[in-house]
Amino acid sequence: MSVAQPDVSVIIGAYEAMPYLIDCLASLEAQTIDPGRIEVIAIDDGSTDGSGECLEEFAARAPMPVTVIRQENSGGPSGPRNVGLGKAAGRYVFFLDADDRLGNEALERMVAMADRCGTDVVLGRVEGINRSAPKSMWGSTLERTDVFSSKIKFTLSAQKLFRHELLRRHGMRFDESLWTGEDALFTMEAYLRANGVSVIADYTCYYLVGREDGKHVTKSGSYTLRFDSARALMELIARMVPAGERRDVLMVRPFLVTLLPQFGPKFLKDGDEVRRRKLELAGPLMEAYWRDGVARRIKVHERLRLHLVAAGRPELLVDVLKFLRAHKEPEAVLESRGHDLYLAYPHFRDDTGVPDSVYLAEPYEARGYPGYREGGPAALMRRAARGARRALTVLGTRASAA
Structure with a gap:
């Protein structure tokens, strides 16, 4: 008996993500989309703070299929994301950072938008918690736009819904030689190759969480x-x-x-x-x-x-x-x-x-x-x-x- 293809593969790369990972996973459990329509691929990138164990406990209780991969630390977010892409089976992929969280209806709304409009990338409204978040692109919901005629170029983080077939067709992966800005490169390429981009501005799909320990990757490095x-x-x-x-x-x-x-x-x-x-x-x-x-x-x-x-x-x-x-x-x-x-x-x-x-x-x-x-x-x-x-x-x- 064949297993139905999931609508979304949610890819989580976790490194020293406790205790933020707990709320991140809770936001996945709270999704209104049917659990049978999603899969989670979680990569513990050499954590020593219990993140790997937390992921395995989640996999044992979660209502959706969860694959946990534990590996040596790769040094950045690109490696785990690429590992997740290699395992993903969904029609769409969504990259969820382990210290952030989703709005309850995020995946359901984004998949519905992509299916209705035939677009290859969907941006859901982002709000910051203890940190700033991009604002200029949330003026109105757009069923179809592009990177030239909108403000979406000012949000190039990876936390978007991407049509998996687009990524496969162009062999898209994150550049593991970059220690920062690797998501900007990936997302800009997706915008440019996409058959349209959708923007959900009337519902907060993603909460960007500022870590109190100051270890968020965008704040570090030479x-x-x-x-x-x-x-x-x-x-x-x-x-x-x-x-x-x-x-x-x-x-x-x-x-x-x-x-x-x-x-x-x-x-x-x-x-x-x-x-x-x-x-x-x-x-x-x-x-x-x-x-x-x-x-x-x-x-x-x-x-x-x-x-x-x-x-x-x-x-x-x-x-x-x-x-x-x-x-x-x-x-x-x-x-x-x-x-x-x-x-x-x-x-x-x-x-x-x-x-x-x-x-x-x-x-x-x-x-x-x-x-x-x-x-x-x-x-x-x-x-x-x-x-x-x-x-x-x-x-x-x-x-x-x-």
Whole structure:
């Protein structure tokens, strides 16, 4: 007698996860989906705190099939997730971190959404407990969207529902050479390969739990690992998306989320050698991927900092960071009859040579400033330039297809 294929394989990698693992497993037991429709594959990655024993006790009592695999510590989350993928039989897979937990209806709602819409990835609303969580993508429930026309690029953690056939077809696995950001690489590739992505914004499917012991993986590790993560994600985007507007849209994410924090408040505390090394690591990434199409999609103070990184001007960057740390507001300089708004952060129109264009606010940032008038010659020229670039991208795509 054949066993029916489960709808979802829930993959849990656990390392020193007690006592958080107890609530994580309880959230699985509380799922409203029929237990016969799911399977759990739990990997104890060399824990010494009783996590493995907790998983085995859960397997003995759980209403759904549970496979527990115990192995030597692999050093990161990628290895256990890949082991779980190799064992998964479900139509979908969901990666559940051992210190987090699910909303009671999470799996039922996500599977229903994927089945109804035929989409390959489903994002369920995330809330943070004792830690921050992504917010910008939960404005409304979307039955079908993509990574270019939504905010989903700002949530690249692995805690999504993925259609298993998509992962098998493309041989997708987590990069075990990365010590951080491996989930961003995996999820971005899935977004780009997916036949549509769904977003559930009206129900909290996932609770991201901040550990009181501070051992959450994203808070640990050398700064050099962040540059490795940024580089890997930028290279993936460049490999999968031709140069142009669409690539620029996606490049905003690694520049803002991964690279820019290395040149934030912590840079003021860094010694000269660390500052030099950070600029050295950033240099090739800025040269390869920092473009006007990325720069105009971010705020002036973010653009200014990255411009100074690209220019190799740490002394000017320090001035900007001290200004921001003091919570000062830049003077708003209106020109062209109110159509151009410059935000006069440090070194605006002094003798350091930073171009005015770096300080020019795009309409989405300028709106709300008294006296600003949207439109005007500069805005028209920018729109015309963007239109020309889009046309060239389309022509290039058609030429390649031919």
